[in-house]
Amino acid sequence: QGLISDRATGAAELSTLTPMVQDKSKVSEAFAATTKLQVVIPDSGSEEMQRAVTQTAKNFKESYSQVADSIAHAYMSVGDPQKDLADTFWEYSPYFASSGTSSAQMSNFLSQTVKEGAFNFDKPGDFFKEVFGVKALNADDMADYFGARGSGKKDAARQAEAFTADINSGDKQRAQGAIAALLADMASQDRNELKQSLTNLGSATGEDNADSILKTYGVAFEKAPDMTGTTDRLVSQQQAADPMTEYRQSQADIQMQMQDIGGNIMQSAVPAMKEFNSLLTDNKAQIEGLGSGIATGISNIVSFYHEFSGVINKVFIGLAGVLALKGTASMVKGTKNLYGDVTSAGKWAWNKIPGTRKFGG
Structure with missing residues (x-):
């Protein structure tokens, strides 16, 4: 497809990618995925994209092409306004994966939050890490949340212990059940209560996302659109539109x-x-x-x-x-x-x- 300018460039990029791919039989797939993404996202660098694709695929236990489609979907939806799309997937994919979501759900959450007014991809990624990662794993933080929701001190502590036990259980079904209960409680709150809850759980990250997070905090746990083939379609569209x-x-x-x-x-x-x-x-x-x-x-x-x-x-x-x-x-x-x-x-x-x-x- 003429995606690589010359053999020397291709060899150099392949040499940096190969150590990042654990299953060496998948090197060609990873190379194709990262090369196509560099065409789709012109300002991206090879090492930046290789790091994002390989780390995200490892965290979600997904194929490299599947992860590339998720990244490409986010770019197709809202672009990359602050040039942090690849690094956001690299940095925050562990927290999305541990919460039982997929790379497509992560992509959908990030792009929807940016579409609603978030400054960049990093802010909603950081918010998710704090609320459904760091804070959700800490009983004291969750006790503060349940206390703010009206529970007495003992009840709040008991609820927090049960919640964090489910989150930390390693059982995907139990963890998702706990998060679903938290989302249901948030859905019952009015705008002011929700903003306070999200700010408490997400600390400064809740404020960083302004009002956008009020509309999208639960999107990561919703069914994502089918993103299969997004990368190839964008490459084809870009080449078809370019007379050169x-x-x-x-x-x-x-x-x-x-x-x-x-x-x-x-x-x-x-x-x-x-x-x-x-x-x-x-x-x-x-x-x-x-x-x-x-x-x-x-x-x-x-x-x-x-x-x-x-x-x-x-x-x-x-x-x-x-x-x-x-x-x-x-x-x-x-x-x-x-x-x-x-x-x-x-x-x-x-x-x-x-x-x-x-x-x-």
Whole structure:
């Protein structure tokens, strides 16, 4: 699909991703998921996206493509206003997972809260961590909540013990039952009571989300829309809408082919380079005998190179190709044949530099 600009970039990204993937048979799936997300979310970095996808998949025990679809859905819904979408999944997915939700439910909660007015993705993520993670696991915090709801001190302590025991039980059904009871109690409260409860449970995070959290605090526990295939659809839509897609894909294909050709040329050039090195070694005394003339010539060449480096780089790449493609047959131990090869290729190279007097023949 032309998603990777060149083989070197792909290899570098793959090398950082592989250690993050526990099941090595899933590396290709993880690589495809993170690469596509970088296309969908242009400002995202490879390491940032790899960290988010692999950590979230591990926490939810979901596939990499499933997690990528959840992240892509949030981006499709509200964008990434503060550039924190990937890091929010990476940081807060453990709390959503331990509460019995899926990556799709997390995505739905985050995007709905931002849509209702939250400043970014991190704020609602932090709120969820405090209310359904940190505070829900602490009996004293929950006793304060039940006390504020009208229970006496002893009843509040008893309710808190029962609630946190269910949350900490490791039994998914018991934990979800406790959270459902908490949500039902919140649903029975008027606006002022609810705001006070959410602020108490979420401390500053309740205030950070302003009124948006009043509407979405329970969304994470609702059924999420089907997000399957979101990443692929967004990639296809983006490529279809970009008139340069076909050109970029062609460029990527050409670059891949040229890298293959370059590798083959380098391999075929090795014997020639060894022969050239041998010639230099055998004629070391004669070369050194040229003395200061060589030094002056080199100095002039260096100055000339600085001025025309862009053109010369291309020319010498071509020159190396010419010499390599001529093969090693003519590169025998004799300066005559070597001189002929370099001279003919050198004339070709010189004629490619703008503003030079051209060689004939």
